[in-house]
Every structure is written in C-alpha cells, then in structure tokens.
Amino acid sequence: MASTTYGCDDFQSICAGAAILASGGGGSFQNALSILKQLAQSWSGTITVQDYDGATAACVVAMMGSPDAGDALTLADIQNSTRNTLQVLQQGTGYPAGCVIPVEIGAINSLVPLIAAAASGGKLWVVDGDGAGRAVPQLPQTTFAGAPSLPVGPCALATSDSDPALVESALLNAPGAEKMEHLAAGVVGGFGGFSGIALWPSDRDNNFGLKNHYIPGTLSQLQGLGRYLRAGSPRSTTDVAQAIQGATRRATSVVVRNFYITGVRQATSAASLDTGMIQLDNNPDPAKSTDTRIIYNMNENLLMYNASLSVPDVVAPDSICYYSEWSGRGFSNADNDLAQFFDAATGTSTGKPVSILKIATDPMLYATPGVKASFAQLLRSIGYAGALPPAAAHTAP
Numbered sequence: 001m002a003s004t005t006y007g008c009d010d011f012q013s014i015c016a017g018a019a020i021l022a023s024g025g026g027g028s029f030q031n032a033l034s035i036l037k038q039l040a041q042s043w044s045g046t047i048t049v050q051d052y053d054g055a056t057a058a059c060v061v062a063m064m065g066s067p068d069a070g071d072a073l074t075l076a077d078i079q080n081s082t083r084n085t086l087q088v089l090q091q092g093t094g095y096p097a098g099c100v101i102p103v104e105i106g107a108i109n110s111l112v113p114l115i116a117a118a119a120s121g122g123k124l125w126v127v128d129g130d131g132a133g134r135a136v137p138q139l140p141q142t143t144f145a146g147a148p149s150l151p152v153g154p155c156a157l158a159t160s161d162s163d164p165a166l167v168e169s170a171l172l173n174a175p176g177a178e179k180m181e182h183l184a185a186g187v188v189g190g191f192g193g194f195s196g197i198a199l200w201p202s203d204r205d206n207n208f209g210l211k212n213h214y215i216p217g218t219l220s221q222l223q224g225l226g227r228y229l230r231a232g233s234p235r236s237t238t239d240v241a242q243a244i245q246g247a248t249r250r251a252t253s254v255v256v257r258n259f260y261i262t263g264v265r266q267a268t269s270a271a272s273l274d275t276g277m278i279q280l281d282n283n284p285d286p287a288k289s290t291d292t293r294i295i296y297n298m299n300e301n302l303l304m305y306n307a308s309l310s311v312p313d314v315v316a317p318d319s320i321c322y323y324s325e326w327s328g329r330g331f332s333n334a335d336n337d338l339a340q341f342f343d344a345a346t347g348t349s350t351g352k353p354v355s356i357l358k359i360a361t362d363p364m365l366y367a368t369p370g371v372k373a374s375f376a377q378l379l380r381s382i383g384y385a386g387a388l389p390p391a392a393a394h395t396a397p
Helices: 008-021 030-041 075-093 111-119 177-189 218-230 237-248 363-368 373-380
Strands: 003-006 047-049 058-065 099-102 123-125 155-160 169-172 196-204 252-269 272-283 292-298 300-306 319-323 354-359
Touching: 003 008, 008 030, 008 111, 008 218, 008 237, 008 319, 047 111, 058 075, 058 111, 058 354, 075 111, 075 169, 075 196, 075 354, 099 111, 099 319, 111 272, 111 292, 155 177, 169 177, 177 196, 177 319, 218 237, 237 252, 237 354, 252 292, 300 319, 300 373, 363 373
Parallel strands: 047 123, 058 099, 099 123
Antiparallel strands: 003 047, 058 196, 155 169, 155 196, 252 272, 252 354, 272 292, 292 300, 319 354
16 A cells, blocks of 8 residues: 655645635635644654555544634644544544544645644554545535444544643534534534544444545645645646646536625524625626626535526535635635635725636545435525536546
C-alpha cells in the first residue's frame, strides 16, 4: 500500500484546493490560512497519508458547527478539541485510534485530521479520502452514513479546553446518522456553537467497517489542485475548471465568470446551520445588472437559480463552488471570506469578481443509499421540490 508524507507546505496546498471544492462550506478559508500560519511557527515535521489498510482502528474527526461560529478558531482549538474527542471516543470503544479521516472536503475540515496527526507525535496517520468529495450540511449526506458495517456511534464531542478539568464532553449513541446529527447539533449548541467531533469508529468490533465506504484519493487531489493554484499568478476560471476535472475525473463547468456578490442574507439556526442566500450580478451595481443569480445555502451551497429562469443552474448534491480571478483562490460562506467581496456595512459589492463552478457529484456519493433522499429533504426545506441532477452527468469523459 503506497503512502506519502505531507508537511506544512502540503497542508497549504490542500487548504487552497479545498477552498474551491467545498461548495461554500467546510470552514473559513481565511481562518484556515491563519491556523496554518500558527502551525508553521510551531511544527516542521511530516505526517503519513495513505489509503485505509483495513487493520487499524480509525474514526472520522472534524470540527462541527456553523462557519461563523468558527471564524475565530485557533490552532490550539483544533489541537485540543481533536485530542479531547479522541480520548472520549477511546473511552467509549476501548480502542485508541491509529488513523483518522476527514468527514468532508473543506478549508478547515480537510485540515483537522492532518493537524491532529501532526500533534500526535507519530501516533496517528491520515486516510487519503473523505466521506463526500465536497462539504455537506449534515452527517447523513456522506458515504459513511450509508455503510451498514460502520455504526455512526459511539460519537464523541468535546470542547477545546487545555485543562482536562474544564473540558466539556459528550459520548452519544444513536441508531443512524440522521438521529446522531440532531443529538450532536444540540450538544454543539450547548458548547457555544462549535466543537470537535469523532465518530464512525472503525475497529475490530465491526471488522474495520471503514473499508470501501469512503471516497479515496481526495486529499491527494486537493494537494495537486492547490499546488497548481499556488504556482504563479491567478488562473482563469476556465483553466481552473479544467484542472479540477483533470484531478477529480468529475465533470466541471463554468456557470458564471466574473460576477459580483451584491447581496448576502445569512442567519444561524438552533442546529448550528448558517442558512441564507447569496446574490450575484454581472455588474457591481445590481440596478445596472442584466443577469442575476441566486445561491441558496445551508452552510454549504445547495441551489443556484438564474433569476430570469424557472429551471435552476445547479442542484445539490452537485457542487456550487466559488473561485475568484482576483485572488486566484476559492472561499466559503463564512463572514470573513465573503467580506472580501461584499461589504456588509454598506450592503454593496466590493467590486472584486467572483466566478461559480459546477462540479458533478462524486459517483460514489451519489450511489450511497440514502444520500439522494437526504439531499432532497434539505432542498425541500428551502423550497425546492424538483429533480436532482441525473447520475449520468457525474463522471467526466
């Protein structure tokens, strides 16, 4: 089984790639850059990344909560939260984790397992993959959730306190990912809006059930895409779309190029979901616009409409991804990411361009039992009851 080693520079590339592929979620890109700067000042080692070996105790590890609640995350928050959650999970399973895997793609959540491994002193390695090939609003929209051999619990949540006496934690059990989502969201709200989470343990008791139930190779894809983005001046949106399709083998197209964010409405729910609407126009002044698009999100982007048409441009689980030719990077729906493109104080565009890419769902995610129904339920909650994208469109030629 081939393995590779990643250091801080590779983490930077993974973060840059994830900031596009996450479909507006997965954590703040600006916050991730700050965390990586802190990491580079304190750590210069490497960690091992490889496919799952089917013989090592593993679990999914992430930060859970709304993007805006996590805007001020620090490196210590991630290090302490993951350490605390892994300790709580070990108490629940009896097995210390030997490797960890990201729950999704995201500027923060792709980094969390890497940072946990870096802080472990060689005790942890990271599985090259994740459970969605994008960021997702909730646990049921993952490949892990559709694996009968991989129970979602026990699920550990813990705060980021460095003093063990001050740590707040919970160990949850539930019959499935949907119920676990509701339980965990309530705990996260009680913790203050974000928390470390470790769940879907894979160990001897379930015959290492992670095998064949994750999307392989996604960290490697992010690392390659991020290295491409970081090499030289900002790329054109068309070139970035081609690079994404080449890296992921998922059909990728440009929906709009060099539009402007002219409206943002966001609110955080009791379940720690940021729900809202992003308006884009082909002119920084919407009164002069001849083309308006609307993105609806629940943390992640789920639906994009052309204001003059009744058929949506993009429907989840296909990804609606941000890229800017001004910065040469992607970004998320977190306030500090959007602030580069929309001035919340004046309610106007900053004049910096934004492009939107459509990336087809990873075929493995689309084929996972329950995933389409879960996305359909989310879409209905924001008022869309139409068809999901056809499966035939998911793989690039």
